[in-house]
Amino acid sequence: KLKLYKVARIVCFHDDILPKHNPELAVRRPDGSVWKTRNGDMWVDPYNKKVWDYIMSIAEKAAEYGFDEIQFDYVRYPTEGDTSLCRYSAVHNRENAEKNLVNFFKYARSRLSKYNVKISADVFGLTTSSDMGIGQNLKMISESVDYVYPMMYPSHYYSGEYNLADPDSEPYKVLNRGLKQAMNMTGFNYYKI
Numbered sequence: 001k002l003k004l005y006k007v008a009r010i011v012c013f014h015d016d017i018l019p020k021h022n023p024e025l026a027v028r029r030p031d032g033s034v035w036k037t038r039n040g041d042m043w044v045d046p047y048n049k050k051v052w053d054y055i056m057s058i059a060e061k062a063a064e065y066g067f068d069e070i071q072f073d074y075v076r077y078p079t080e081g082d083t084s085l086c087r088y089s090a091v092h093n094r095e096n097a098e099k100n101l102v103n104f105f106k107y108a109r110s111r112l113s114k115y116n117v118k119i120s121a122d123v124f125g126l127t128t129s130s131d132m133g134i135g136q137n138l139k140m141i142s143e144s145v146d147y148v149y150p151m152m153y154p155s156h157y158y159s160g161e162y163n164l165a166d167p168d169s170e171p172y173k174v175l176n177r178g179l180k181q182a183m184n185m186t187g188f189n190y191y192k193i
Helices: 049-064 094-115 138-142 171-192
Strands: 007-011 069-073 118-124 147-151
Touching: 007 049, 049 069, 049 094, 069 094, 069 147, 094 118, 094 138, 118 138, 138 147, 138 171, 147 171
Parallel strands: 007 069, 069 118, 118 147
Antiparallel strands: none
């Protein structure tokens, strides 16, 4: 019998399907219409507890199917497009955004506790040095989950990041420097990276 460790990746707040059927759960524009990215993608409101319950129903189903880890992805706020037009169901600022995402992970832990699964978070690679204004505070998230996966794709770094002219051509240095920053940021919880 194979002993596989099974991970269920669940995309959370970047969702094109739920807003089509329930536009009241979407990130909205000032005029009340559904906000969309430059490419026409939609997001659900990360502050809306009905959205959380929808995501948890999927996570619980994955746990029932025997997955060992529930990996939450796109647990953040939109970045692509005119985000100044984004309207949420709660006051949106840096402090509220960070607390809300941590509360989401705490809620996930409470909902999934009976399944004996690990909980993890995918985060932007640059969160190893900054929250990027998307609510992903690496220190706070590392205190709330079992594992954190910074998605440190060298192709996603701008010229000059980590003092590198072309980060994409130096993947070792990108990962090395980013993970050192993650160690400084997360302290005791670094082992979760």
